[in-house]
Amino acid sequence: MTSAIELTRGDPELAGLAALFADPSRARILLALLDGRSLPASVLAGEAGVSAPTASAHLAKLREGGLITVEQSGRHRYHRLANERVATAIEALSALAPAQPIRSLRQHTKAAALRDARSCYDHLAGRLGVAVTAWLVEREALQPIDGVCDTRRRPGEPFSSVLPEHPYRLGPDAERHLATLGVDLPDVVDAPSRRPLLKFCLDWTEQRHHLGGRLGAALLTGLLDRDWLRPTRRRRALELTELGERQLRQAGLEV
Structure with missing residues (x-):
């Protein structure tokens, strides 16, 4: 028999979860994992700018909080984000957080590179990701189902979030245009x-x-x-190659 306690759920324990993001070193670790990679503690320690023991302590807290998972491979343990919802939460917090002041050309280049093209968990984001999605809509590879004919933010949509109900479906020319971008649609569907x-x-x-x-x-x-x-040395930033720029322009995609 189901008890009254089992039927009652309290409010989310938001403060404890938020505290995991609040430490600058843990935040840098989470950002380093946002591109979907699995990384060892030694690499994450370097990303966070802390010692190996300190990084291990932070990773333990993130793992206990359900934000990351760990996989053993040989003598090494590789850490990654627990799921796409964690990646979405980090992206949303990034939208709310004030930008750090740019004090050098290197910092500016890194920030600009992330805006141009970056990985969001395992898919393409940034200016290029938006441009490719808009191109697919223009070519009717994707068709809006909400009456809006472009990819702009709809009224009421939360900033930087996975849309709970996506406003598109595959269009009649999806397979042909996706093949132009290196995607075998039947293989992905099946x-x-x-x-x-x-x-x-x-x-x-x-x-x-x-x-x-x-x-x-x-x-x-x-x-x-x-x-x-191509991946770059900058965390999550991707570089459009000369070949890629030429091919995308030939396809009619402004880059």
Whole structure:
């Protein structure tokens, strides 16, 4: 028999969770993992600018709080974000947080690179991610189902968040145009996965929609495999190659 205690749920314990984000070193660790990679503690210690024992203590707290998971591989333990919801929360907090002052050309270049093209968990975000999504809508590879003919933020949508109900569906020209970007749509559709095929985020730097979900992940993989995009030494930032710029322009995508 179900007890009254089991039927009653209290408010979320928000303060304890927020405290995990509040420490600057832990925040840097979470940002380092936002591109979907699994990283060892030694690398994360360097990202956070702390000693190995201090990083281990922070990682233990993040793991206990359900924000990261750890996987053993040989002698090493690799840490990654627990799920896409954690990545979404970090992106949302990034939109609310004031930008750090730029005190050097190196900092400015890093900030600009993140705005231009970056990975958001495992899909493409930033100016390029928004532009690709808008191009797919213009080509009717994606069709709005809410009467709005572009990717701008809809009234009432929260800033920097995965949209709870995405306003698009696959259009009649989806397979052809996605193939131009290196995506085999039937393979993505047929792949066994519980993850939604289509998911959309409100990009925190552009405040327009970008594509996520399985299809967004396949899109980023396709661009990387074709060497149209490359990872950079800057955390999460991606670089559009000369080949990628030329091919995207030939496809009619302004970059």
